[in-house]
Amino acid sequence: MHDAGKIFLGLGVFVGLVGAPVWYGLGRGPGAPPELEKAVEGPRCVEPTEVMRASHMQLLDQWRTAVVRRAEHVYVASDGRQHAMSLTGTCLRCHADPAKFCDRCHGYVGVEAFCWDCHQRKRRSGS
Amino acid sequence: MKRRSFLELVGLGAAGVCAVPVARALGSASRTEPAPEALPGKRWAMVVDERKCLTRDGCKACTEACHRGHNVPAMKDPRHEVKWIWKEQLADVFPERVTPYTPAAVKALPTMVLCNHCDNPPCVRVCPTQATWKRADGIVMMDEHRCIGCRYCITACPYGARSFNFEDPRPSIPGELADYPTRTRGVVEKCTFCTERLAVGKRPLCVEACEGIGCGALVFGDASDPGSPVSALLRSTDVTRRKPELGTSPHVFYVLRG
Numbered sequence: 001m002h003d004a005g006k007i008f009l010g011l012g013v014f015v016g017l018v019g020a021p022v023w024y025g026l027g028r029g030p031g032a033p034p035e036l037e038k039a040v041e042g043p044r045c046v047e048p049t050e051v052m053r054a055s056h057m058q059l060l061d062q063w064r065t066a067v068v069r070r071a072e073h074v075y076v077a078s079d080g081r082q083h084a085m086s087l088t089g090t091c092l093r094c095h096a097d098p099a100k101f102c103d104r105c106h107g108y109v110g111v112e113a114f115c116w117d118c119h120q121r122k123r124r125s126g127s
Numbered sequence: 128m129k130r131r132s133f134l135e136l137v138g139l140g141a142a143g144v145c146a147v148p149v150a151r152a153l154g155s156a157s158r159t160e161p162a163p164e165a166l167p168g169k170r171w172a173m174v175v176d177e178r179k180c181l182t183r184d185g186c187k188a189c190t191e192a193c194h195r196g197h198n199v200p201a202m203k204d205p206r207h208e209v210k211w212i213w214k215e216q217l218a219d220v221f222p223e224r225v226t227p228y229t230p231a232a233v234k235a236l237p238t239m240v241l242c243n244h245c246d247n248p249p250c251v252r253v254c255p256t257q258a259t260w261k262r263a264d265g266i267v268m269m270d271e272h273r274c275i276g277c278r279y280c281i282t283a284c285p286y287g288a289r290s291f292n293f294e295d296p297r298p299s300i301p302g303e304l305a306d307y308p309t310r311t312r313g314v315v316e317k318c319t320f321c322t323e324r325l326a327v328g329k330r331p332l333c334v335e336a337c338e339g340i341g342c343g344a345l346v347f348g349d350a351s352d353p354g355s356p357v358s359a360l361l362r363s364t365d366v367t368r369r370k371p372e373l374g375t376s377p378h379v380f381y382v383l384r385g
Contacts, residue, residue: 047157066159068270071262071326073165078156085159088305117311118271124305 034104039094046077046090060087060115088120096123164328170265171320172350172378173334174360175239180344181384189239189345190214192336193318198309200296209290211318212241212333220369221383236384239345241333242267242288242318243369243377250280250289259315265378266320276313285370286377289317320347350378 016023039045045052047059063085066072075083084090095101098121106113180186193199193212200209218225218234225234248267250259258273259280281289295312303309307323310316321331329335330347337345348357360366366380 062159064272067326068268068272069260070159071161071165071322072159073162073326074160076158076160084162088308114311118308120303120305120308122305 031108034108036104037095037097037100040096041094045094046075046081046083063087087115088122089124092121092123162327166325166328166330168264168325168349169351170349170378171244171325172265172348172357172361172380173241173244173320173331174346174357174364174366174380174382176344176346176360176382177236177238177384178344178382179342180239181236183340183342183344186340186342187214188336188340188342189333192332195302196304196307196332198296198300198303198307199316200292200299200309201301202294202296202299204293207293209292209296209316211290211316212239214238215240221367221381223370224383238381240286240288240369241379242320243286243375243379244320246376246378247374249283249285249373249375253279253283255279262322266322267317268319268322269315269317271310271314271316274314276315278315280315285373285375289315291315 047055052059063075066075067085073085075085077083092098098116102113102115190211190213194201194210197211199211202208214237216234217236217238218229220238220240244265244267246265248259248261251261251267254260255277256273256275258270258275260268260270262268276291278291281291292310292312292314297303297309300309321329321333324331331345334345334347337343346357346360348355350357350361352358353362360382361380364382366382368377368380371377
């Protein structure tokens with residue numbers, strides 16, 4: 001145990017460096033949660049808000065697979081209402097500006113969504 | 128605890144964990160279905176009637192309607208060109224029809240080309256991600272979400288019907304429409320027989336544009352339905368297909384001049 005001091009010092013530096021992002025985050029504390037723009041149309045989303053908040057990515061995946069791979073364009077929600085499965089055509093009708101809705105949460109949690117690399121961010125006129 | 132009861136317990140626990148997503152999926156009351164107005168078709172096909180097409184010198188109605196409607200970019204660099212439906216010289220589309228005595232004017236006749244929606248599409252065979260596949264109604268479809276840009280399909284297609292986005296297409300789209308997505312750099316695209324329109328009861332853009340100018344050289348429909356206009360033409364006219372010797376069985380047919 002001649003080098004115990006050096007070993008523990010080394011370990012300390014290692015843990016400090018590797019955990020730097022964690023220590024930084026702990027030091028800053030939780031930021032204020034993002035404020036999301038209210039839907040501009042309609043009182044209800046296609047599914048209840050809690051479901052959308054937790055599982056919108058699965059829903060969008062399901063929509064994509066249905067439309068592109070099975071040519072099914074109609075979503076019958078769990079409450080029986082029917083919706084056209086379209087990110088730009090349906091989602092943006094109420095969440096008119098993704099910059100004030102999608103991007104705020106995704107920026108807050110640091111999850112990059114690449115939907116808009118191809119899909120249109122502009123709300124369709126007359127839809 | 129006995130070894131036997133321990134194993135039983137572990138087995139039951141694992142089964143329970145696996146049952147959770149199954150139960151969740153079964154419990155969900157939502158579902159997806161085709162739109163009621165979707166056009167029914169068992170085998171979509173197109174006939175390009177060159178007898179009519181050739182009467183319109185320099186006409187680009189179908190190309191313009193398609194490329195505008197699908198946000199197809201007009202890349203400046205000709206090596207980066209993206210095309211869904213366009214004209215090529217007859218000698219390049221049907222090289223087997225050219226003899227040493229074919230007049231230059233015939234060789235140069237402009238001929239419409241697009242994805243042939245083959246019965247045995249080589250592009251589908253080579254795609255490693257199933258980003259391109261053949262639908263039950265015969266359409267060779269593209270799922271750009273899955274495309275990894277390997278370009279095997281471009282190499283495999285004997286008709287040169289596929290284009291690759293070597294650069295971000297968005298800056299090169301003249302008048303981007305909000306009704307259709309664009310593509311991104313690194314994916315392959317091609318004609319899809321307007322699946323997005325068939326699904327809501329409309330016919331392909333090129334066909335409507337061609338009819339719109341009173342030409343009607345592009346005839347589209349269900350080849351398996353004997354009553355459809357495309358069937359009538361196929362059963363009454365001398366039609367040909369591109370490179371039939373390859374066994375791909377294209378479903379874009381041509382009525383050539385004379």
